Amino acid sequence: MPSRSMLFLLMLSLALLPGCPTTDDDDSAANDDDATSDDDDATSDDDDATGDDDDATGDDDDATGDDDDSAGDDDDSAGDDDDSAPVDGDGDGSPEGEDCDDNDATSYPGAIEECGSGVDEDCDPSTNCDDTCLPRFDFATSCNLPAPALSPVVHWDYESETAGVISDSGTSSTSGTWTGTPAHTPGFWGNGATFDGTNWILAGAALTLPTDTFTFVTWVKADIVSDNNSELHFLMSSGNGSPGYTGAGIFLTDGEDTRGLLEAQNSAWESLPTGPTICDSKWTQVALVFDQGTANIYVDGAVATSTTPFTDVVWGARPFGVANDPNNLGRFFVGEMDESKVYGSALSANDVDTMRAWELCNRP
Ligand SMILES: [Ca+2]
Ligand SMILES: [Ca+2]
Ligand SMILES: [Ca+2]
Ligand SMILES: [Ca+2]
Secondary structure, X not given: OOOHHHHHHHHHXXXXXXXXXXXXXXXXXXXXXXXXXOOOOOOXXXXXXXXXXXXXXXXXXXXXXXXXXOOOOOOOOOOOOOOOOOOXXXXXXXXXXXXXXXXXXXXXXXXXXXXXXXXXXXXXOOOOOOOEOOOEEOHHHHOOOOOOOOOOOEEEOOOOOEOOEXXXXXXXXXXXXXXOOOOEEEOOOOEEEEEEOOOEEEEOOOOOOOOOEEEEEEEEEOOOXXXXXXXXXXXXXXXXXXXXOOOEEEEEEOOOEEEEEEEEHHHOEEEOOEEEEOOOOOEEEEEEEEEOOEEEEEEOOEEEEOOOOOXXXXXXXXXXXXXOEOOEOOOOOEEEEEEEEEEOOOXXXXXXXXXXXXXXXXXX
8 A cells, every 4th residue: 555655756746747738827927838829827918829819908919900909990901991981971972081071062072163152162272263253163074175276466464564564475465555553463363454444554556467357355353233334344455446437346334244346447337246244243254256247255155146247347546455445545444354365366166165264274
């Protein structure tokens, strides 16, 4: 019969036999020094290597690419945000971060600008038509058009003048001299010119233009309630009235009405075609196009065509000018103009439209 001491030694030797598993980490070190896949120490770090997150610290310290903790951040490296779906607060299809106003479903990248809304619909502050008469303008689509390939005879941009003389970037180099005080104010494109009834600009002579095809076009902004309320407030004119029944021009009447002036001296013909109206105190494009007897007046793409039969214009000797009639200086214009141009050809409706769109898209 084994003694008591022999029994103790037997039990001790069984316990020390190799291969007998120890399932708990029963030391006091901070490492998990067993080989099982659980983290059975108490130090709150995950010190095993099995790839599962079996601690309680709330961070995802494995490398499996999933976000298996409960924190609100995406702390894996899989490239997707697997914590939560993208937020589109206003349901306009543009998620938070991309949408400039995720509480307004009318604003998102690529939306069409509503002019005068005071809202940046297309999420691009540089594209804005609020100061124009247009109801809306699609910058995303219209601004893919190329620049119109047109060479004006005269282009007065009103950016500045030297000693009261405004230079011309058109092919005729027709400079103009201010009567009264020059007034350059922020216009449609850079600076424009402001006319108060005591100032206007005249060139030294009439323009040399074809008698059967030409175009006058300018941006205009005028108070249609307070100003230009009588007849004949000239925007642009050339060769008008010397001798009588010569030249051409475009003017405002009764505040908002546009009209053309076409004179043919040989038969003492005069035609005063009526165009569309302008709106109040916002920039609008106005054009008079004469094309072999037909006169078209455009206001922001709306057109009125004169059906009055007319022959070629006869150019007289009165100088080209803006904001007054060189034949009668009581016919002044009150308001603002910018980018006034004359062409020695009849622009098409598409030419006029394309020019307006290009200038809207590219103005500084
Ligand atoms: Ca929005
Ligand atoms: Ca807007
Ligand atoms: Ca915009
Ligand atoms: Ca300008």
